[in-house]
Amino acid sequence: MPIEFEAKILDIDPVKTAETIVARGGRQQAETVLLRRYVYDITPGDESKWIRLRDTGTGSTLTVKEIRHDGIDGTDEIEVGVDQFEATNELLGKLGFAPRGYQENRRTSFVLGGARLEIDEWPLIPPYLEIEADSRDEVLRVAALLGYDETDLTGENTVNVYARHGIDLKALDRVSFDDR
Template identity: 55%
Template sequence: MAGIEYEAKALDIDPAKTARLIIDAGGTQQGEPRLTRRYVYNTIPAVPGRWVRLRDTGADITLCVKQISTDAVDGTHETEVTVDSFEEAATLLRLTGLTPRSYQENRRTSYLLGADRLEIDEWPLIPPYLEIEADDEPQVWEAAAALGIDRDRLTSVNTTKVYGLYGIDLDSIADLRFE
């Protein structure tokens, strides 16, 4: 699967309050909160704003190449496939010469609001945030409005830049886990 991601984040949220807002707006929780783990790799050759990600969400395992062209709501392009095994895919990538630059964990609670996908993400060292992903840009803004979130409170920067907003260089952390 390849395509543009249309997404925006509301930073520094209260997860319980945000969950109530989503449910009150007609959203539904999709399963229990789960630990997500990922390996992040540089591409060969390394290109700023482009990386390989192997991710196990607890529901599926995917391998993708992400390319960020801008920090706009439609600035990320992703090419992704589903794989059967996190460990076997990591071994295969090592055999091709790719070694992970980092291992990362976060906790994610997923919701649907109509066709829009909402994720309450909790990462080590930073406050939780809400990610709104939709099929096009207007749907992102509509979902935010349905939750009472002003558009000027949203950002489309990637997680590395979110960490930077809190004075943390995510690229310098080789192993990011919950204690």
């Protein structure tokens, strides 16, 4: 499985962060979109690997993620496009996968120096910035361009970010802006 080189900067101000990205030469890709996802356990009790079905607003993806460690290069990911979000959920159900939860977040996407940057806003927790690039060094370079050093970055997944705020994301059947 390919390695995902990605880091998060937690507890950001979305407006100021967007302004900084643009001021450093980045550009916004599109308007903010609502992402919807179902998450499925591959093996119940194994928290290191799961399936994610995500509707991006312009298409859908089916992904297997495997966490090896919380570093910038600690996640393996394989992702394919799928045409129909709800039909894919139904197909996964026929294969024996029941979603453990439904989740939403808002995402504003940017590019900067070849890296992909996402300002993610989730219910119940402060916004964060994700920096994804083709190598660990590129993630660090773009972070530095924005004024962050390696100590400001985490490779933690969203489950662990929620845990920082005392919330067990896996225990929630539904995480939605409508439920606030």
